[in-house]
Amino acid sequence: MRKTYIGELEEVVLLTVALLYNEAYGVAITHEIKSQTGRNISISAVHATLHRLSEKGYVNSRMGGATAERGGRRKRFFTVTPAGSRILHDIQQTREQLWQQIPAQALQWKML
């Protein structure tokens, strides 16, 4: 199977879904990303990304119970699938691998 790549925003959203575990829905994800990274991502962009992730099979979703604050509308909660978990690990591993091979002086001057 060809390996599927995911974009940076997708990665951030997927990580946030994992982080929120069972409580991950549109607004919560938006807020979490804002507080963790300072990035202001619009709700529609989050929805679009979640849509892409579920098409790729990295997230699953279920509808929650009715809530008063949303005019009785239910939330859709997202969870990471095994495939999603795998790709997150893959990414981390690839990065780790790359980091370790960077010669010390290669990034040193950047610090100056």
Add this chain to the structure above:
Amino acid sequence: MPKNQNPPRWTDRLLENFCAPHLLEEVQGDLQELYGEWRWEYGEQRANWLYLWHTIKFFRPFVIRRNHTIRPLNQSAMFKNYFKVGVRNILKYRVFSFINVFGLAVAMSVCMLIILMLADQRSYDQFHTKKDQIYRVLSHAKGSAIPNATSPFPLAATLPEYTTVEEATHLVPGAGGDATYGERSVEVRGFFGDSSFFNVFSFDLVEGDKREALSQPNAMVITRERAEALFGNEEAIGKRVEFANRGLRLLKFDFVSDPGTNPVDWGSFTITGVIDLTQYKSHIKFDMLISAVSLPALHHQEKVTDLTNNWRHYSQCYTYALLKPESNEVDLTTLLNTLVADKYADFEELVGLKLVPQSLDDIAVGQFAGNPLSLRLPIEAYYFLGFLALIILLSAGLNYTNLSVARALTRAKEIGVRKVTGAKRKDVIYQFLSESVLTVLFALGLAYLLLTLVKSAFMGLWANQYLDFDLQGDALVYFAFLGLAILIGLLAGAYPALHLSRYTPVRVLKNLSSEKPGKLGVRKMLSISQFVISLFFIVTSLLVYHQFRHYLDFEYGFDSENLVNIPLQGNDYQQLYRELSSVPEVSTISASAYIPATAMSLGSTRVRKAGNEPNEADPAFERMSVDTSFISNLGLRLVAGRNLRDEGDSNRKIVVNEAAVQALGYEYPSDILGELLEIGAYEESMEVVGVLEDFKFQTPVMEDGIGPLLFRYQPEQFSYLNVKIAAGDVAGTLAKLSAAWQRVDPVHPFQYQFFDDQLVKVNQWLGDLVAIIGFIAALAIIIACLGLLGMATYTAERRTKEVGIRKVLGAGEFNLALLLSRGFLTTLAVSVALGAPLSYFINNLWLQNFPNRVDFGVAMISGGSLVLLVLGLLTIGSQTLRVAQRNPVDTLRNE
């Protein structure tokens, strides 16, 4: 979080409209949750905006509803069905279809004519490469309602000194006379033009170099047509022609013959260019252009007035400015305002004069400007015609709406079945709209045929001999027709579609009678408004017609019968006088400077008693130069004193009319005899020797009553001979007159006009108005009656059974007809009750300011009402009587 903090409902609805249903709940939920936070944080206003903004941001492919996987197939099949049902309906109900199609077609053909006219006018002056940068400068004097197309002479030379203007050119009228080459002589009228002319405008020369054509003195550019008349097939360039100016003007009207002045030899001119003006659609028209550098010599010889530094006269010159690409109209306006402030500071009488730019497009279709270069229909005329067309169109559209809604009962079952088998309201709306568009497309076909009739009728109007319309139309125009048709179809079909689609299947299919055929109130009101409008137009056309007749039969107070007016065309009046007197059928001949009551004038002048100081309140007199037999020849009567006499140089005698006696404050005509008057236009004071009975010397539309007038014997001013001929063999007499003319002037053709004809022609514009309003009135009443016919037919048909039963039970035919007609009779009565006073008051509004108006009162109003009532009753009666006469056996036989 507090409750009752809901986002704006319409934004929600927006989302619901485009969002895929399976995503709606979560998306809306998230948005609303965020809305609560925004609201708490930023307040309602900002939260609403954020909510809208984030909703709009959800316009993403994955969110937008995608259910057209089923729709397209379905819809094309449905439209096929709509089309089929539509065509069947049109063919099945022929009467209704005819009423709709015909009414709409008539209305549309009028609209199409206006579109054609506008399209033609808009195509003028489009060939200039820099057309968007060319502006004509108009002069607008303070207190004048309309601007003048002309501007001061030095303007063209001054404008290029400023950075806004790239180049400026002007056309100076005043050249019109005979160009002679060898034996041949043709009449040419035109302008002085400078070499910038060909830079500003994109006219090309057929022969000659346009850069050089107007740069040398005594150079002339001539139209191809005149060149061929002069030189035949020979090459025109380089030929020398003699030009004698006779002061002929560019604009020609059929009610006056241009008399021309004595020919003045302007010397010889070299042809440097031949232009084919027929290639160009331009408001600029001429037979020839003389190079403007020829002017100084003519000024020097005092053949042309030198206006080079004259800012005071703004009626002698058409100025065009070509702006730099980076400048615009606002810059030019600013520049002209500065110029006016600078140049007109010292002219007290011209305070408030404005110079305004007018774009080439506005010349083609725009506000009317006085002293025009060529005649155009001003924008106001289009508004007027468009308004009339719109009313007719509205009336026809109302017919469609009205009849469709009324016939709801017939269609109700169909709608019910459609809905039961799964049609949504939207589908029913589509169906009715496609049906109305279909009807209108039929109407479009008919309208196109009618257009040829309307077009030829329109082109036959008097005014069209000057307007030069080319009503061919191009692809764009036909596209506009189609667009117009579809738009009308959608508008006319909108109400029936919305109304009929509302029916619920259960009610419609179960119990038909519970669905009343539309709201009677609305329908009746529409019908009444149609008839009120019709009545208004009928009364207006009657009024204008009477006004027109009144002008034609106007009592001028002079005798115009058998009087032939012959322009002198620059010939010596005494010589011509002698020759024409030799014709035996000629009884008397007189000479005059112009023909009274044909919109001509020598200009008015202020008059005061000798010895008095000039005063603003001095009366303005019209002047007229006549010979000694003019008064008797026109059958004018002297009430005091004597006629003018041929007294050589000492003719400081004048004859005035009674109005003048009053204007100067004398009690009796005899009081003014022998008095000396100071007259603004003349250097010496004049003695009054006679008083004329008042007669009308202006066209009836120009002024109410009769103003002061003075006659003076001035042979050098004479431009016309008024020849009284014996009744009988008019053609023979004219032939003899023509022969006599040839003996005096072999060059110019004999011109003449019967005074009676001139008096008719000068009022002919009113005849055009009668034709237009009468036509519109006819259309309005026809369409209104067609609508009434449709309604009457339908009501009568619906009640045939009822009528049958009533008849069996013993009702009489007349009573039945009355029963069926009652509703319509009220409509007619209410229309007359509303329309009669309305048309009286509205028509009085303009009539009050109209000079020499006819009596407008009960007679005309009741005449109009009678026409309306008779037509209306005939329409209703034809249907109701038909139904009432039917044999009950036929109507009741089968259920």
